Amino acid sequence: AQKITQTQPGMFVQEKEAVTLDCTYDTSDQSYGLFWYKQPSSGEMIFLIYQGSYDEQNATEGRYSLNFQKARKSANLVISASQLGDSAMYFCAMRETYNTDKLIFGTGTRLQVFP
């Protein structure tokens, strides 16, 4: 069965620095997709970025990029030029199986950006 692992319960980064949030996954599917979501203290879940397993290029969305290493089964989120507003919980997720729309989520990483 699919599994998502986020080993960093908490991370600290100084404003304007880059930070990498780790995510590893386990799947036997050849086709799969990986997602990152942000959850600020207000509670809502915000979609950040998506990477398909067959995408040749790493996904990027503004200051967010996904460092996708297929052989290592890792899909780390890189946030460049951190801002105070980036302080939040970050969740990595993937489809439970290739033919379902059901996502499974990691336990999350709490990022704290300090001035």
Add this chain to the structure above:
Amino acid sequence: DAGVIQSPRHEVTEMGQEVTLRCKPISGHDYLFWYRQTMMRGLELLIYFNNNVPIDDSGMPEDRFSAKMPNASFSTLKIQPSEPRDSAVYFCASSLQGPETQYFGPGTRLLVL
């Protein structure tokens, strides 16, 4: 667009009472997802609909939980009878095509005493 709308935002009830959570998806979205978030279990999918039809309800904890989507603009998640372990934040999300770009509502924070 107003985004996904959930009501109520907060609910406090006593054990044994019926609880109904409501969701209005973004207009035109074909998919609707119900999630539950707790400290112990994290974020987990309860059920999702495609074109108002329930597709996967394997995440629904037990028979006390039921979800309906009578039309494209409304869904309910009902718990009857409620128990303290149902205390959680319940999210509704909608999307055009699967989970790739789903938009979450603000959540309903449920406390069962």
